[in-house]
Amino acid sequence: xxxxxxxxxxxxxxxxxxxxxxxxxxxxxxxxxxxxxxxxxxxxxxxxxxxxxxxxxxxxxxxxxxxxxxxxxxxxxxxxxxxxxxxxxxxxxxxxxxxxxxxxxxxxxxxxxxxxxxxxxxxxxxxxxxxxxxxxxxxxxxxxxxxxxxxxxxxxxxxxxxxxxxxxxxxxxxxxxxxxxxxxxxxxxxxxxxxxxxxxxxxxxxxxxxxxxxxxxxxxxxxxxxxxxxxxxxxxxxxxxxxxxxxxxxxxxxxxxxxxxxxxxxxxxxxxxxxxxxxxxxxxxxxxxxxxxxxxxxxxxxxxxxxxxxxxxxxxxxxxxxxxxxxxxxxxxxxxxxxxxxxxxxxxxxxxxxxxxxxxxxxxxxxxxxxxxxxxxxxxxxxxxxxxxxxxxxxxxxxxxxxxxxxxxxxxxxxxxxxxxxxxxxxxxx
Numbered sequence: 001x002x003x004x005x006x007x008x009x010x011x012x013x014x015x016x017x018x019x020x021x022x023x024x025x026x027x028x029x030x031x032x033x034x035x036x037x038x039x040x041x042x043x044x045x046x047x048x049x050x051x052x053x054x055x056x057x058x059x060x061x062x063x064x065x066x067x068x069x070x071x072x073x074x075x076x077x078x079x080x081x082x083x084x085x086x087x088x089x090x091x092x093x094x095x096x097x098x099x100x101x102x103x104x105x106x107x108x109x110x111x112x113x114x115x116x117x118x119x120x121x122x123x124x125x126x127x128x129x130x131x132x133x134x135x136x137x138x139x140x141x142x143x144x145x146x147x148x149x150x151x152x153x154x155x156x157x158x159x160x161x162x163x164x165x166x167x168x169x170x171x172x173x174x175x176x177x178x179x180x181x182x183x184x185x186x187x188x189x190x191x192x193x194x195x196x197x198x199x200x201x202x203x204x205x206x207x208x209x210x211x212x213x214x215x216x217x218x219x220x221x222x223x224x225x226x227x228x229x230x231x232x233x234x235x236x237x238x239x240x241x242x243x244x245x246x247x248x249x250x251x252x253x254x255x256x257x258x259x260x261x262x263x264x265x266x267x268x269x270x271x272x273x274x275x276x277x278x279x280x281x282x283x284x285x286x287x288x289x290x291x292x293x294x295x296x297x298x299x300x301x302x303x304x305x306x307x308x309x310x311x312x313x314x315x316x317x318x319x320x321x322x323x324x325x326x327x328x329x330x331x332x333x334x335x336x337x338x339x340x341x342x343x344x345x346x347x348x349x350x351x352x353x354x355x356x357x358x359x360x361x362x363x364x365x366x367x368x369x370x371x372x373x374x375x376x377x378x379x380x381x382x383x384x385x386x387x388x389x390x391x392x393x394x395x396x397x398x399x400x401x402x403x404x405x406x407x408x409x410x411x412x413x414x415x416x417x418x419x420x421x422x423x424x425x426x427x428x429x430x
Contacts, residue, residue: 004064005123011057012112012122015088016049017103024049032093046092046104048111058084065130072134074217076224079137080130087129097122137218140265142181143226146188146207146257147282150237152291154209157300159307161214162229164237167207176212180266186273193273201275203259208288211281219274223262227278232318233299234282235325239418240298241289249285256280256329280329305425313428320345320424324417332391333384336410339417340381346424354378361416364423369405370416376401377413 001009019026026047062080066072072080092111093100101107102114115122147164154172156163165172167188177183184193188210191202211233213226242249258277264270306317320342327338344353347360361374379397383389392398392410401409 001120001123004061004068005120005127007057007060007064008123008126009112009119011054011061011084012088012115012126013110014051014054014057015111016051017106017108017110017114019049020051027054028089030089032089032091034090044104046089048103061130065127065134068127069131071138072131074215074221074225075134075138076218076221079218079220080134083130083133083137087126087133091126091129097125134218136269138216139268140180140214140216141219141222141268142176142263142265143213143215143223144188144261144263145211145226145230145278145281146191146203146259147209147211148205148207148257149285149288150209150282150291151288152209153293153296155296155300157233157303159303160229160232162226162233163212164209164233165212166209179214181263182266182271182273183263184273186261186263201261201273203257205257207257207259219262219276223260223276223278226262227260227281228318228322230278230281231325232321235321235328235421236299236302237291237295238282238289238328239324239422240295240302241291242418243422249289250287251283252286254284256282256284281325283329302422302425305429309425309428316346317421317424317428320417320421324421327414327417332410333389336381336384336392336413339413340377342417343420346420361420363427364420365426366416366419366423370412370419373405373407373412374416376405377409377416380409 027050029045029047031044032046058081059077061084062077065080065084066075066077088111092098092103095116097117098111098114099108099116103111108114112119112122117125150164152164152166154163154165154169163172165176165188170187170189173183173187186193186201188207193201211230213229215222215225217225238249258280260276260278262274262276264272306314309317323338323342323345327335327342330338343357343361347357349356357378358374362371364371376397380389380392380395380401383395384392389395395401395409398409405412
């Protein structure tokens with residue numbers, strides 16, 4: 001028996017058919033067998049109890065399931081856990097696998113003890129059922145996020161399967177539809193299905209463009225990966241736009257967009273769109289942000305150069321962009337720490353974090369004063385991380401810093417992180 005099948009057997013042994021204590025309520029009560037999501041279940045009710053090991057065993061089986069096949073690498077853990085639980089509940093009265101009376105009446109101690117077949121045959125059958133259920137949930141999906149205030153032409157970043165589509169760009173939207181995604185009349189300029197207004201699938205406020213990501217996987221897995229792509233795009237887009245903006249792009253108090261909707265490909269059996277909002281990806285600004293053709297060219301160059309880097313270095317760049325984006329959406333010390341985590345993701349080495357970050361910053365093509373600020377900013381980072389300062393202005397060297405550099409630490413660490421993220425692909429691709 002393989003380790004994977006052994007863990008399935010372990011899971012079956014952890015599910016109790018009898019209450020461990022007289023007063024213990026069932027951990028689960030359900031109608032066994034396959035069920036339709038559109039029909040209310042009816043029939044006999046099976047009850048069982050979870051032992052202390054059940055959730056650990058489920059997590060282990062889920063992790064091994066994802067690792068068992070390339071087909072499942074884009075599955076999220078929660079979907080896999082759900083598939084495992086569903087399979088056990090659907091098959092627990094299958095007479096080829098279990099003694100139904102023993103399961104229903106609690107005539108054996110555990111679900112494993114109620115088997116009719118060998119442990120190897122039982123674990124194999126369960127593993128095949130899990131794989132079948134997951135494959136039915138996996139498919140191509142198109143995730144759309146509404147973005148206000150960005151004034152930009154449409155563009156595609158093929159290396160990341162992500163794009164920005166301007167609201168009125170019917171040609172770009174049609175190109176997505178031609179790939180087989182089921183929009184049912186929904187579009188950025190008319191966010192309604194078949195012309196019928198439904199507030200659940202319409203953004204709450206005006207937006208100027210949409211981010212679009214194409215993914216293959218489960219619903220949650222595709223959403224998770226798409227949001228990571230949107231954060232990366234937002235970080236690079238903001239860094240490029242603010243670099244060429246003489247005036248800082250000031251954040252406003254308006255609530256940022258959280259609207260997210262996912263459309264299935266026509267190859268998926270369940271062809272319904274799903275609204276599932278996300279945490280803010282791009283903050284609101286006091287004025288619109290203009291993305292020029294030159295900016296779009298810089299963004300495309302960043303993605304193309306990043307794609308040429310080795311995978312370990314590409315991972316560093318992408319993680320740094322993620323934390324840069326989180327810093328943009330945060331405030332005060334949370335933002336400061338995220339900006340420094342971006343620098344750490346790019347240049348940090350265990351055991352010599354400060355030295356490696358300072359050296360990494362100096363290797364970038366940036367102005368000398370900005371590189372000089374890095375050592376001071378790292379000292380502030382230590383003050384915050386180790387509890388010496390509760391907010392940026394409490395730093396003992398704050399007044400000296402502002403007087404010496406004629407600038408504010410929060411603004412400088414943001415600029416430094418943005419320069420690092422923009423410059424890292426060129427540096428690492430050498």
